Amino acid sequence: MWTFGRKIALGFAVSFMLLTAIGIVAYRSIESLTRTSYLVTHTHIVLEHIAGVLSQLKDAETGQRGFVITGDETYLEPHQSAIASTPKLLKDLRELTSDNANQQKRIDAMESLVAVKLAELKRTIELRRQAGLDPTIKAIQGGDGKRAMEELRRVADLMDHEERELLKHRADEVEAAASSARSTIVLGTLFCLVFVSIAGFVLTRSLTTQIAAAVQHVQRSSTELESAANQQAAGARESSTSMTEITTTISELLATSRQIADSAQRVAGIAEQTAGAARSGDSTVRKANDSIAGIRQQVDLVVNHMLELGKKSQQIGAVLDIVSELAEQTNILAINATIEATGAGDAGKRFGVVADEIRKLADRVAGSTKEIRTLIDDVRSAVNTTVMATETGSKAVDAGSRQFDDVAAAFRQIAALVATTTEAAREIELSTKQQSTAIEQVNVAIAGTAQATKETEAGAGQTFQTASQLAGLSKDLLRMVQPQAAA
Known part of the structure; x- marks a missing residue:
């Protein structure tokens, strides 16, 4: 027969297990939200680096055009800055996407295209310094730099598209985890309240019955105790x-x-x-x-x-x-x-x-x-x-x-x-x-x-x-x- 203490212990044990389960689910949901938020931030950083590589090459191309048109060396400052910063951006981008084989292959292609573009810009700058404006314009009209830049933009667009798809997928994961956490907490809380109410009613009724039986037993025992x-x-x-x-x-x-x-x-x-x-x-x-x-x-x-x-x-x-x-x-x-x-x-x-x-x-x-x-x-x-x-x-x-x-x-x-x-x-x-x-x-x-x-x-x-x-x-x-x- 279950004693009153055991019934109370059972009620507390079930309540504790329910609260523990709710806490575990909430903790895991928060962990998932935190991890997904970190991945979202990581994806934004990758997008910034992709845009940064294109931006640096655009600056390098702008500096090259300014120097070709004017012959002024001061226009080459953006070009020199792009040459110095682009390798670091590509290295950081490779480290950020080390877990993505497709992106690693595109970075290989991007490094090759960047090298081709920078070499084309260097040739035209040297040609402008040695031969003057007209031969340089003819060399630019050849279209090598334009084709390399277009191919580079195509690769960057592919990388950007894949990262945005990842960003969308992770946003869906965040929404699913948040919805699951809300449902678990609300339903678990309601179930706990219902269970505690039922357990309180059952325990109160059981306590009254057991105490009454015990009192009757004490009455019978007191007579025997007097004789003993x-x-x-x-x-x-x-x-x-x-x-x-x-x-x-x-x-x-x-x-x-x-x-x-x-x-x-x-x-x-x-x-x-x-x-x-x-x-x-x-x-x-x-x-x-x-x-x-x-x-x-x-x-x-x-x-x-x-x-x-x-x-x-x-x-x-x-x-x-x-x-x-x-x-x-x-x-x-x-x-x-x-x-x-x-x-x-x-x-x-x-x-x-x-x-x-x-x-x-x-x-x-x-x-x-x-x-x-x-x-x-x-x-x-x-x-x-x-x-x-x-x-x-x-x-x-x-x-x-x-x-x-x-x-x-x-x-x-x-x-x-x-x-x-x-x-x-x-x-x-x-x-x-x-x-x-x-x-x-x-x-x-x-x-x-x-x-x-x-x-x-x-x-x-x-x-x-x-x-x-x-x-x-x-x-x-x-x-x-x-x-x-x-x-």
């Missing part, structure tokens, strides 16, 4: 007693939830301390593991140096073998030199002494080589022993590192479990706090409800009195709307 007010007062008294008991229970529940919240907070604090200790232990184990890793690196470095030392001692042994071989060869050469020196007699004694010294030096080198080899063997033995001991220590360091890794993993697991416990304790604490807050809000709400129940109990009597007043008021309103029905 009595029942409401009894129910309010019972609700007030129940709310008092609920308030006591909620207060005890609030105290218990606060004790739970305090306990959860203490558990959360202990869990956080445990988590801190676990994190500290994990950090200590990580540092010890890093130290063991450093020791392992140092042991590996010592093993590498020992192995390098063994390689160097082997290289020294190889060099000693070469030196020992050289000493033996030197000793043999010294013995051979001694034998040769003895065979040489007195001449070889000195050489024999030198050979003997060389042999002795070779013997000492051989002895030193044996001693160095013995030392190198001792070094090799010590290096091998050190490498074996170092490898044993490296294995022990690896075992300790693995044990520290296991301890670190255990600490991390403990830290994770403690973190989980801490998070659970925090969630319990938060949930308990939220529960306490909710209980407090419920307690406040119940207290407010209890107060409202008391107020409802007090207002039930006022509702009964108001219902009686409403019954009397509905009778008065019904008499105002339908006097005969109220009587």
Whole structure:
């Protein structure tokens, strides 16, 4: 069923749409009038330029005739002015008719004819200056200038005719747009007035009917309201007693939830301390593991140096073998030199002494080589022993590192479990706090409800009195709307 407000809204909506439609049509008509007026003005400007071109050429021809007759250069001023202004007029005319292909073609023809006419005028002026009056008159009588001017007038007449046809067509458009706007505004206004009058009558009648029905409904409802007010007062008294008991229970529940919240907070604090200790232990184990890793690196470095030392001692042994071989060869050469020196007699004694010294030096080198080899063997033995001991220590360091890794993993697991416990304790604490807050809000709400129940109990009597007043008021309103029905 349509309410009164909806009917009023519908009436205003239809009126608004009608006024909007009238406004749109009027706006478009005005836009069309404005656009057509601009085109009319544009057409007049084109006509003025066409006439201006002919006028300039006439002035040029007049100046040429005056100069030919008199020979006075001052008569050429109109001719010079026409030569200067005619190209600009033709350019403006081309721009003004850029949307008209026919006119553009005629302007092309007009430019050619203007060029021919101006060239003819220039020839006759030069001929008058050089040959005098009679030859110039004969040249003019040839009729070239006249034919060019007649053709130019024909082209201008065609352009003028087409523009005037456009002007007539646009004037018809203006008249049609104005007529349409007038008809739309007048008919739309009359229709709006009729519609508003009918809508006002219908709405008034509908309002009277609806108010009368509503008043009768209020009369029936006021009796029911009196009975409901009595029942409401009894129910309010019972609700007030129940709310008092609920308030006591909620207060005890609030105290218990606060004790739970305090306990959860203490558990959360202990869990956080445990988590801190676990994190500290994990950090200590990580540092010890890093130290063991450093020791392992140092042991590996010592093993590498020992192995390098063994390689160097082997290289020294190889060099000693070469030196020992050289000493033996030197000793043999010294013995051979001694034998040769003895065979040489007195001449070889000195050489024999030198050979003997060389042999002795070779013997000492051989002895030193044996001693160095013995030392190198001792070094090799010590290096091998050190490498074996170092490898044993490296294995022990690896075992300790693995044990520290296991301890670190255990600490991390403990830290994770403690973190989980801490998070659970925090969630319990938060949930308990939220529960306490909710209980407090419920307690406040119940207290407010209890107060409202008391107020409802007090207002039930006022509702009964108001219902009686409403019954009397509905009778008065019904008499105002339908006097005969109220009587």
